[in-house]
């Protein structure tokens with residue numbers, strides 16, 4: 659990973675991992691169609707701003723290592739493959755407990771560190787809960803007919819209930835894209851509200867699948883409706899769309915989060931997911947959060963990466979920082 663600008667202000671504040679302070683959950687609010695209708699997006703301004711982000715704020719050396727450690731604590735370490743097995747889920751959970759080799763971590767001044775959550779299909783929730791027992795790491799289950807979200811509604815509710823019963827503490831639902839594409843905001847609101855109720859104490863992340871929503875304005879409006887319906891997080895993508903998390907989409911979503919906070923006082927989390935594989939990309943996302951939402955959002959209560967391959971590159975960069983050499987791929991195995 660190369661850094662080209664001299665600016666070294668610490669984005670993550672310091673090298674400490676994220677805190678786990680308790681946060682008041684967003685309870686949601688009645689659907690406010692007037693507010694939804696006022697969402698305005700200047701596409702070229704959004705794209706210009708997103709394009710400047712990677713170059714505006716560059717971190718180096720120990721600050722970069724601190725940011726990367728912070729990124730790990732905000733990681734929903736994910737496996738969502740058709741060929742998942744209990745064995746690879748258990749190995750992923752072992753990696754979640756110890757995401758960085760101990761000698762690297764010690765050289766960076768840390769005793770322990772773990773990821774934000776492990777994210778799996780419902781089928782593997784129990785396996786993951788068991789493999790993570792004794793740790794604070796929650797299991798997140800993708801749900802409601804992930805990734806297309808076209809299962810019957812009652813089945814979606816049952817799926818959420820089953821994952822919660824199996825021990826999932828976070829539920830990543832997919833919204834019905836057709837509600838957005840037909841402008842049926844009431845239907846989207848009602849659906850997400852019901853999902854939130856089915857979650858109970860489990861936290862609800864609403865996946866917008868932004869690439870399938872046609873316009874950035876739809877992304878902004880859907881973000882707002884999901885928050886009004888009680889989402890704890892809004893999440894960009896399933897990882898299965900042809901285009902997943904992008905900075906312009908992220909910008910629209912985090913600005914919706916900011917608006918919602920300014921209007922209601924409730925902080926909703928953000929999860930970019932899909933296609934984030936390079937450590938450098940994780941720094942760009944952290945910079946976006948810092949600049950648009952501030953340091954308060956830079957912890958795993960309010961920010962997560964959804965990624966299956968990002969950790970390998972982050973560990974590789976940390977090893978390089980410590981030793982001055984890049985490790986071979988087999989030295990940083992994922993599962």
Ligand SMILES: O=C[C@H](O)COP(=O)(O)O
Pocket residue numbers: 736738777895896897898931932933934964965966967968
């Ligand atoms: O929610 C997480 C995504 O499905 C992960 O996508 P990825 O495999 O492209 O990192």
